[in-house]
Amino acid sequence: MERELVVTGVGGQGIQLLAKTLALAATREGRHAMLSADYGGEMRGGPSKASVVIGDRPLRALPVLASAWSAIVVHHRFSEPALARLRPGGPAILNLPLVAPASLPAMTTYGVDAGAVAKSVEAPQAIGFVLLGAYNAVTRLVDPASLVAAMQELLPPYRKQHAAANARALAAGAAVLDGPGADLTEVSR
Amino acid sequence: MTLELLEGSEAIATSAIAAGCRFFAGYPMSPFTGLLENMSRQLPAAGGVCLNAESEIEGVNMTLGAAAAGARAATGSCGQGIALMQEAIAEAALNETPFVVFNMARNQQDYFQATRGGGWGDYRTITLAPKDVPEAVEHAQLAFHLADKHRAPVIFYGDPLLAQTRIGVSVRPLDFGPLPPKDWALDGTGGGTGRSRQVWTWAMGKATDPGPGPDRHWRAIAEKFAAIDAIETRSEQAHVEDAETLVVAFGSAAKFVEYVVEELRADGHRIGWFRPVTLWPFPGGALAAATAGVRRVLVFELNAGQMLDDVRIHAADRSAVRFIGGVSIAESGLAYGDLMDAPVIRDRILTACSEGGRS
Helix, strand or coil: CCEEEEEEEECCCCHHHHHHHHHHHHHHCCCEEEEEEEECCCCCCCEEEEEEEEECCCCCCCCCCCCECEEEECCCCCCHHHHCCECCCCEEEEECCCCCCCCCCCCEEEEECHHHHHHHCCCCCCHHHHHHHHHHHHHCCCCHHHHHHHHHHHCCHHHHHHHHHHHHHHHHHHHHHHCCCCCCEEEEC | CCCEEEEHHHHHHHHHHHCCCCEEEECCCCCCHHHHHHHHHHCHHHCCEEEECCCHHHHHHHHHHHHHCCCCEEEEECHHHHHHCHHHHHHHHHHCCCCEEEEECCCCCCHHHHHCCCCCCCCCCEEECCCCHHHHHHHHHHHHHHHHHHCCCEEEEECHHHHHCEEEECCCCCCCCCCCCCCCCCCCCCCCCCCCCCCCCCCCEECCEECCHHHHHHHHHHHHHHHHHHHCCCEEEECCCCCCEEEECCHHHHHHHHHHHHHHHHCCCCEEEEEECEEECCCHHHHHHHCCCCCEEEECCCCCCCHHHHHHHHCCCHHHEEECCCCCECCCCCCECCCCCHHHHHHHHHHHHHCCCCC
8 A cells, every 4th residue: 555645834844854754764664665855946935845655565656646645734835735635534744833723624633733842852943853753653654763763864964963852853743642641632533 | 675765866877877887977957967966976986987067068078988988978968958969969879979868858848859860960869768767777777778789879868757756766787688899999909000990970981991981881870770760669558458548658747647547447448558668769660559449549748749740650540649738847947837747637638538439
């Protein structure tokens, strides 16, 4: 079975890195993965979108997804075209409060205040990894340890000092769903 | 088989080097730049040379020089830059110097440029059009094999999706069979002996060792390309046996068409697809056979209708051919527009099918 994820938001939120981390984690687990990135020349502040497809066989999905099973909505701006392609019922992680909790009524949505979670583990720059941790806790697409390893592999030498904080963000994002007293807002299911 | 998550440009560069490419020269131009960057990163460690040339003209002529010396050599750009390279490509076709031109194109508007020659003289360029990154990895090596086999420049026709999509692939050297020795290469071994070699478009030879001259040489070149036309066509097709409608597409567009046609088959439509893998030589015989029993032949390409000419030439009934593609460019001018999208292609196919009965 192929699972598709679209990640949408604004350049600078960590969208491309989180998508690449998931795709690399799946690849390192010996699975098939595809990553398509779509962002403007602005880098920060412009539209940023990525799609990841993971499967156990050579993939059938196109680099421009006809439809997608799941989503991580990091910001509501620019998100409409990507979200219009979601198949109803699949999981969607919403970055509260930037994304309205009532968004995507046809999906199984999970609201995560990624900014607050990231700050709580002293990783304020790593909201993307909080959302990825939460997404993987819901979908269990890859082993959480694979995400940490992929994140570490992707960091260039001059960013290695962020590896520990990023790992905390991934774990904290997962704990939003798994841990006791989690502030997960399950908007609909 | 271990898969590596590689961007298309990196996968293609890695594959070309695995095929023995040891010289690369080009000038940056999106979406070709990624290939040049990856060649620049990887070639020195493989014992090769990568040069950022002053322009595309210098890049292709440096490549011609390296290839004439016997190296597996390549250049690249996108269609706009390859327009500048046409003189050198024509010379190489006529003086039989094998190298590869990677057209990491911005769209599908370079079909005529790739398949009709573009310089002067009676020649064509073998053109491979992979549909996705895994096939691009194979074609990056096949291109060098075909170039050496036929002593001719070969074009690899890529696009932004092939250049920029990251996908798990395995790159290893592929064996396409034996090749003739490069006993024509200007490797310096004949210097000072009176038997130094020449690579010359006019084939006049030397006073002490006359060549065949342009008349005989260019006749032989024309015959060589006719022979290539007869043996090197490649194509792929599915669901042709019971199809009422056949959709023809190349490159990435063919991957999208294949996806849509499989969905339409699942919905009960009698529809199939055909893909020329080599754009030149065009698989005309295979297309004629595939179209023999169909009611309509739909051509989908992201240009104003270029491959359409070849489909009309070879379809069993040219009056059955309809064009459902069109020009579609992103606002940046650097990538495909909205037409490269499965739901849009599906609508176009269904609309064409409704004009004259059920598919």
